[in-house]
Amino acid sequence: MDFDEAAERLYGMVPEEFTSARDALAKEVKAAGDAALAKRIKALRKPTVVAWAVNRTARERGDELGRLLDLGRRLREAWRAQDADALAEAGRERTPLVARLVRSVREEAEVAGHPLGSTADLEIEQTLDAAVVDEDAAEQVRRGTLTRPLSYSGFTPAPVVRPAPEPAAARPAGKPAKARTKVPAGAGPEAEHQAPDQDQERPEHELERERREAEHREAERRRRIESLENALAEAERAATEAERGRADWEAERAEAVREHERRTAKVETLTAKLAKARDKLKAAEHRLEVARREETNAERAARSARQRADQVRATLDEARSAHE
Template sequence: MEFSTAADELYGVVPEEFVATRTRLAREARADGDAALAKRIGALRRPTLSAWAVNLLTRSAADDLGGLLDVGARMREAWGSGGGLGDLERQRARLVAALLRRAGELAAEAGRPLRDQAVREVEDTLQAATVDEQVAGEVREGRLPRPRSHTGFVPAGFALAPGAGAEREPEAGKRPKPREKAAPAKDTAAPAERKAERPRVTRTSAARARRAEALAGRADEAERALADRTERADAARRVAEDASAEVGRLRHELERATAERDSAARKAERAEQARDRAEEAARDARKAAKEARRAADRDAAHG
């Protein structure tokens, strides 16, 4: 058994069967003498419902999903060059909508229809796969344990939009026209008036500089606060995902224990019924034996 084969099988079952399948595969690996493989299999995490639905697309809608991931790759290239993003955005929207419908159909066919929250998580994962190459690879592999999302408005690896913060380059073959120098305005102010105006200009410039510095400090503080809150939100999201997975695991174990209890109760009830029938048969047999002895005694007395 190879790890990839075991992982593909494991992430292809419905979430409720994940734990039992993982246990079986790990047991088979240990039986083959591969303790390391058994440990790797045992470490695989049970997928959430939305992650399982994305994995379904990898297996049952590979062509459509591959088309979306290809569009994502072209979008990341276009972002670097700044051209053709509009058409690619429209293609992405159509493909994501079609894949969401397909994911809902596949999940319903498997007996696990998707609710609104799961649908949103599937959509977030598909969108993230178009802007983040690493997420695209995970989606293509089809072994997601939890949904993915992308924070921000640009693809991973790009800090700014194309051309942001830079002057526009002149079109090829065209030279920018030199700016015409404006004729200097004739200074009609008296020397005394100009001398009185200079302190006011200096004070205004200094005030503006202090205000700009204060605003820049506030912007830095806001960015640090945003980064801190984003990190906390990501940590809380990971805790929530782990808790959700644990709840699913416990729910599955509870369902299995409940089924075992009900089965044991049915067996106990059947055993009690069989015991009652056996006791009744024994009483009938004892009664018949007693009557037979009495008949034999009467025959002996009259003989």
């Protein structure tokens, strides 16, 4: 077994089985003599529920996911080639494909007994969008080994802006365009009637240049808006992730408080028992001391009584001998 096989096996499991399975596999690999691989396996992170659901979809609906990843490849190629037509076509395909896959991810999670919350769609969509526009993200999604949802903060491929051709009916063939003089606000019909006489002929290339510059500014504005929207999505994702982390640590703190309270109560109980035990030990020590002292006194009295008995016996023996 190599690392990729181990990761593929583990990330195919439901989240609640991941940690125990990972630790057991790392232990097994270490026992087999590959400590380096065991360490890498042990370092694998448990996936979030959304990441797990996308991983499952990559395994169970690989063909459906493959169509989106192929679209991403074509989109990136069109972007590099600045092929506006190909970009436009890929853009039209992209939205319904992503929407279908979001539903598929939800369905797979429900089939496996882990229905996703209402806020999961955004994370799924961001992950799939990242796979469309970023080659590395596409490979992560394809392998099905995500640990958390992905997001993409760079520029999203968009069609190249090209100036639209001027309609043929706009002016007679071969005749240069004219720039109409703007009629001042409040001017009467006479001024409006005289305005055409004030028109000045302008070269066609100047009008074309101005049109290109306007379209370029509009394209830049759109790219700027898109960049800011992507940055906002990334910031919101980071805020969501931070809030999730805060909630996790809040739950961890609450559990730590409960554990501390349980241990404190147990220590207090044991402390009370220890105090009682010490009192009993002290009483036992006192009893032992008294018993030893009384035993010594009793032994001394017994020795004295034996001596007295011996003396009386000797006196009795003498008396008996004298009588004889």
